[in-house]
Amino acid sequence: MTAMLVVKLGGSAGIDPALTLDDLAALWPEHRIVFIHGANAVLDEWMRRLGREPRLVTSSTGQVSRFTDRETMDLMLMVYAGLVNKRLVEGLQQRGINAVGLTAMDGRIASGPRKDVLRAIENGKPKVLRGDYAGSIEQVDTRLLDLLLDNGYLPVLTPPAVSDQGEAINVDGDKLAMQLAVALRAEALVILSNTPGLLRDVRDPASLIATIDVSDPASVEAAMTAAQGRMKKKVEAGCKAVQSGIGRVVFADARLPQPIQRALAGVGTVLTAGSRVEVRP
């Protein structure tokens, strides 16, 4: 049987996507793969080039997110759906893979309510920001992805998603990957970024937490304590994926050759339910 994999490539600085694309070419078409990507660093770069400072705000619940007004969404569409998505499609086409690039808005793959008001803390003071194009995913429709996979196309997917009113909304890429992995009943979810995995000390690669046992509250708590910044969201999403039936979630390093195969072999931080970690090369 063909294993269903969801692979998410982060959009942080310092990642050469060619390594992941080469690995996709090695795994496709023997594996059924949905490839999801971000483009955070490239978006920041283009915003600065246009003289706009990226506006990251801390919500009242402590989460850091990008305030996405209408013009920022224009740029997000240009960078995520245009530049980065299509250059990845091009890279896959050059490797003989018939890729199809989409946002989660296309075919209403991921949808949910828009939250146009962002309650944030700026300079220590509560502030209400209006006009945010952001939201959370409540429905996932895998019909289009299944159609593509059944016909030999590799879907390359990126935010934004679509609101219940049909607007483009910024959603978290890791949560998108997690929710799609669950809906597609993926055998594994591989989340690649510019770190070797979850580190106890972000400055020390040797402090890697090799496993998280999602069924053990102490293991989850230790992981949540170690996770800083964006990694907190990844750990939360990863735990939720395993709780929802995904056999394995792996946080692994996108900067090494064969990053996906390496992750599937257990190199990185492996999240499973139960202490026995099943490793398949």
Place this chain on the structure above:
Amino acid sequence: MTAMLVVKLGGSAGIDPALTLDDLAALWPEHRIVFIHGANAVLDEWMRRLGREPRLVTSSTGQVSRFTDRETMDLMLMVYAGLVNKRLVEGLQQRGINAVGLTAMDGRIASGPRKDVLRAIENGKPKVLRGDYAGSIEQVDTRLLDLLLDNGYLPVLTPPAVSDQGEAINVDGDKLAMQLAVALRAEALVILSNTPGLLRDVRDPASLIATIDVSDPASVEAAMTAAQGRMKKKVEAGCKAVQSGIGRVVFADARLPQPIQRALAGVGTVLTAGSRVEVRP
């Protein structure tokens, strides 16, 4: 039977796409529609915003085209595949249509050889420009489009296409529309732009050429004489479409309400084979 239509919306200045989107919502899903668009004016605007003058060159055969080096292709992907394509998808989603935005590179919808050398005339002198990402379409694969249409998705398509080596290549949007209309055996091809149709005198809307009989060399010659600049390519593509079996090609005004239904009712320049113009509202 559901009629297959190919609708192309030009990317010139002065066009509000909302009129075309409203009309698509009126015609869908009773008609099977592939929607193709350009983004020329928006690309020029962004190039200027980034301090780059669009480089239009005249080839040795007299055709005017955009020199597309690697950085211009980045911007083309951002504007065509990102900003314009996804805002059109959003507009259709807001009208209840489950649209899917694609470039002709995705799923190898349109492919052909890349021509990286452009022989141009600049300031009256012949010049060889290297590093052009442009090409011509030699193969059209409608499998992905049929799959989407069969499953209730409206495809929204834009250049670039893909080279035989898997590179993104700039191709003419009108030729893309024509070749897809032929491959999809469309009943009609509607080409909307910022003019009422083909005019004998571009300054006088009353000088509209209402019909071109593609089977009559004199009629075609008169049309080619009247056509200026980009309109020449449209007339050539339109004639080729009719010669290849498309019943009707209509050049019509994107700036009026119900532009597609108006075009199908015969308002604009109608190209057919034989003098009897079949008009269906």
